[in-house]
Amino acid sequence: MIYFFDGSKDAFLTAFLCAFRDEDAYLTTGSRQLSLGQQSVFVPADRKRARRCAQRLTSFDGRCMHDLDMLLRSGEAERGQTAFCYFRLLADRKRPVRGEFAEDAVRQASECIRRVGLEVHRLKGFVRFMECESGALYAPIAPDHDVSDLLLPHFRARLPNIPFVIHDVRRSKAAVWDGEHTFTAPLARAEIALSADEAGWQTLWRQYYASVNIPSRERLKQMKGYMPVRYWKFMPENPSAVVDAFTAPPASRAGSQDGAPRPHGSAQ
Amino acid sequence: MIAEEKLKILTNSAKYDVSCSSSGSGRRNAGGIGNGMPDGCCHSFTPDGRCVSLLKLLMSNDCVFDCKYCMSRRSCDVPRATATPEEICELTVDFYKRNYIEGLFLSSAVHISPDHTMELLVRTVRLLRTKYRFFGYVHVKGIPKADPLLVTEAAKYADRMSYNLELPSEKSLKLLAPQKSRESLLLPMKQLQRERAVFRAEKRKGSFLPAGQTTQMIVGASPERDGQILRLTQSLYRANGLRRVYYSSYSPVVEDSLLPAVQSPALREHRLYQADWLLRFYGFDVEELVPEDENLPLDVDPKCAWALRNLHLFPVEVNRAPLEMLLRVPGIGGRSAQKIIAARRYTALTFEHLKKMRVVLRRARHFITASGKFYGEKNELAVRGLLTAGEHAERAQQLSLFDTAALSARTGEL
Incomplete structure (x- = not known):
């Protein structure tokens, strides 16, 4: 049987209870082609049952709800099933299973969690803020996994006096620090008026990036391994960046970019 | 600014x-x-x-x-x-x-x-x-x-x-x-x-x-x-x-005349x-x-070179070897060693397990046994050959009997 759930923690735990004894259970959040004779059910979230389930699972492994949170943030289509297999093993064994890498379920879950964590780590470096007229900072991102709010504590600790918005344009949501609180809110499109100096700093940054490179030691493969091309879109130093294309007047960009290196094979 | x-x-x-x-x-x-x-x-x-x-x-x-x-x-x-x-x-x-x-x-x-x-x-x-x-x-x-x-x-x-x-x-x-x-x-x-x-x-x-x-x-x-x-x-x-x-x-x-030009x-x-x-x-x-007056070998990495000089210490059994020894196996790094230590507490690890855990076995297989099984080469020369082969694969070129002849024919000198 296929169990559809809405992707929330409560719905997963409810579906987990329903599917626990089902040998051929498949948990998913997305649309899925049913094969002939296959049955499906949509499981709505049931807070009471979910809480009971969470308590029981936590009694087996105190850190397992954190694992679940990370797994459900993943943007991979298989995330529901990955989490289901991991938690079914946990419920079977009735003790923490996180070290049992010989089990497929544990390995898949831990790799999925690692990928989500890796993206958080990468974005701590790759987020690029732009200064608005009000002095607040705005950064668009398009991550593979739903991690925008995981970035909040990091940036809040280092920019306590500056309000900022990290805008996940793929999921149309924003993680916000308003100077007093952090929160997330739906946000489809942002209208940003940039500060007078913003274009100037971006130009300086491109100049710096171009100057610090040593052209005789080109290693593009290594560069792209560390900084995958999918992140380049919102990073002004990269030739395929579109950062200012949708916020700043296009004229400020044309002249400033000449010094920037243009790696071969990058999307222009 | x-x-x-x-x-x-x-x-x-x-x-x-x-x-x-x-x-x-x-x-x-x-x-x-x-x-x-x-x-x-x-x-x-x-x-x-x-x-x-x-x-x-x-x-x-x-x-x-x-x-x-x-x-x-x-x-x-x-x-x-x-x-x-x-x-x-x-x-x-x-x-x-x-x-x-x-x-x-x-x-x-x-x-x-x-x-x-x-x-x-x-x-x-x-x-x-x-x-x-x-x-x-x-x-x-x-x-x-x-x-x-x-x-x-x-x-x-x-x-x-x-x-x-x-x-x-x-x-x-x-x-x-x-x-x-x-x-x-x-x-x-x-x-x-x-x-x-x-x-x-x-x-x-x-x-x-x-x-x-x-x-x-x-x-x-x-x-x-x-x-x-x-x-x-x-x-x-x-x-x-x-x-x-x-x-x-x-x-x-x-x-500068005191500096190499290359x-x-x-x-x-x-x-x-x-x-x-x-x-x-x-x-x-x-x-x-490495001895004081020598360079590190370029054809294999320093850990491999050490292991090849100390083949009498190998192979080690991954299910029993202490962390310090696992770290000395060519191809096994800090993260792999930690994963092996964590996983072997629950079950005896086999090569199949190691592979799935993404432990890189290309070099390691010559130096370890997993649940008693050994899939490497025992002979030092063979191991060295296999290890350096990978490093050289891109640069290596098959020598040909005819290369020089063909070249001189093109340039006209015989």
């Missing part, structure tokens, strides 16, 4: 400095901008494959020294520029705010005199910490022959300081960097080490170089062997408490770093790795 041209000149002269790490400091934000991230953070990567973590900049490239290998040396005809402390602070804060950088790496050519330069650096970092209330990472390069009091003052504000040893021996230093001496580099290093120890022992408030000291050496500009370089490295780690030693392949940016191979630098990691994280001693 600093002028674009000035930024270009000051960055261009700083880019050959290898150190760019921002790790080791957990400095807290006390009501300003920025904090330290103990694991470090890379903000971008340039097409040469290096990371951009810090804003790497010279205060000035207008030098009174005349070190042969350096493009900022006095006798070299390059455009000169000097930045003001305010320009640097402003640039740092505005770049940091936009999350372009993790902090500042401030170095300088010896401008007017060592004391004058060091004073300028101190003034900049003090301004950055006090007026601009910047708590991000700051790495300050020490200027040799500057007043010890200025050095101490800089250390109060910096997260990390470094004196570059530049060349692995006193003799080469005398030849290529006549105004520097081993003494002028090691003394301040020891001074800082001493002061840091006192600071820690007294548990004083504030911080004193939380990320310690590092240094850098140019490899390939002088005749020292890897064995000698690594012995120096080990003593720097053990006796001087350095956090990192960086190696920089010599590249001929300026011409670029030192990148592979040699790579092997030195591999050996450096073995010293720091894998429990190796330099005596095990």
Whole structure:
């Protein structure tokens, strides 16, 4: 049987209870082609049952709800099933299973969690803020996994006096620090008026990036391994960046970019 | 805002400095901008494959020294520029705010005199910490022959300081960097080490170089062997408490009859770093790795080379070997070793398990057994052949009987 759930923690735990004894259970959040004779059910979230389930699972492994949170943030289509297999093993064994890498379920879950964590780590470096007229900072991102709010504590600790918005344009949501609180809110499109100096700093940054490179030691493969091309879109130093294309007047960009290196094979 | 041209000149002269790490400091934000991230953070990567973590900049490239290998040396005809402390602070804060950088790496050519330069650096970092209330990472390069009091003052504000040893021996230093001496580099290093120890022992408030000291050496500009370089490295780690030693392949940016005209191979630098990691994280001693008057082998990595010399210790059983021994197996690194230790508590691991756990077996299979099974070669020559084959695959070319003949036929000489 296929169990559809809405992707929330409560719905997963409810579906987990329903599917626990089902040998051929498949948990998913997305649309899925049913094969002939296959049955499906949509499981709505049931807070009471979910809480009971969470308590029981936590009694087996105190850190397992954190694992679940990370797994459900993943943007991979298989995330529901990955989490289901991991938690079914946990419920079977009735003790923490996180070290049992010989089990497929544990390995898949831990790799999925690692990928989500890796993206958080990468974005701590790759987020690029732009200064608005009000002095607040705005950064668009398009991550593979739903991690925008995981970035909040990091940036809040280092920019306590500056309000900022990290805008996940793929999921149309924003993680916000308003100077007093952090929160997330739906946000489809942002209208940003940039500060007078913003274009100037971006130009300086491109100049710096171009100057610090040593052209005789080109290693593009290594560069792209560390900084995958999918992140380049919102990073002004990269030739395929579109950062200012949708916020700043296009004229400020044309002249400033000449010094920037243009790696071969990058999307222009 | 600093002028674009000035930024270009000051960055261009700083880019050959290898150190760019921002790790080791957990400095807290006390009501300003920025904090330290103990694991470090890379903000971008340039097409040469290096990371951009810090804003790497010279205060000035207008030098009174005349070190042969350096493009900022006095006798070299390059455009000169000097930045003001305010320009640097402003640039740092505005770049940091936009999350372009993790902090500042401030170095300088010896401008007017060592004391004058060091004073300028101190003034900049003090301004950055006090007026601009910047708590991000700051790495300050020490200027040799500057007043010890200025050095101490800089250390109060910096997260990390470094004196570059530049060349692995006193003799080469005398030849290529006549105004520097081993003494002028090691003394301040020891001074800082001493002061840091006192600071820690007294548990004083504030911080004193939380990320310690590092240094850098140019490899390939002088005749020292890897064995000698690594012995120096080990003593720097053990006796001087350095956090990192960086190696920089010599590249001929300026011409001089005392310097080689060719670029030192990148592979040699790579092997030195591999050996450096073995010293720091894998429990190796330099005596095990390479004799003093020899270079590291280029065809296999230093751990493989050690294992091939010590085949009598292998194969080891992954289900029983202690962590120290697992770390000595070629191809098994820190993370794989930890995974194996965690997983074998629950079940006896087989090769199938290892493969699924993504332990790289290409090299390791010759040195381990898993649940008693062995899938490698026992013969040393065969193992060496297989291990070097992978490394050479791209460069290797089948020799042909007809190559020379074909060539001479084309060129017409017989």
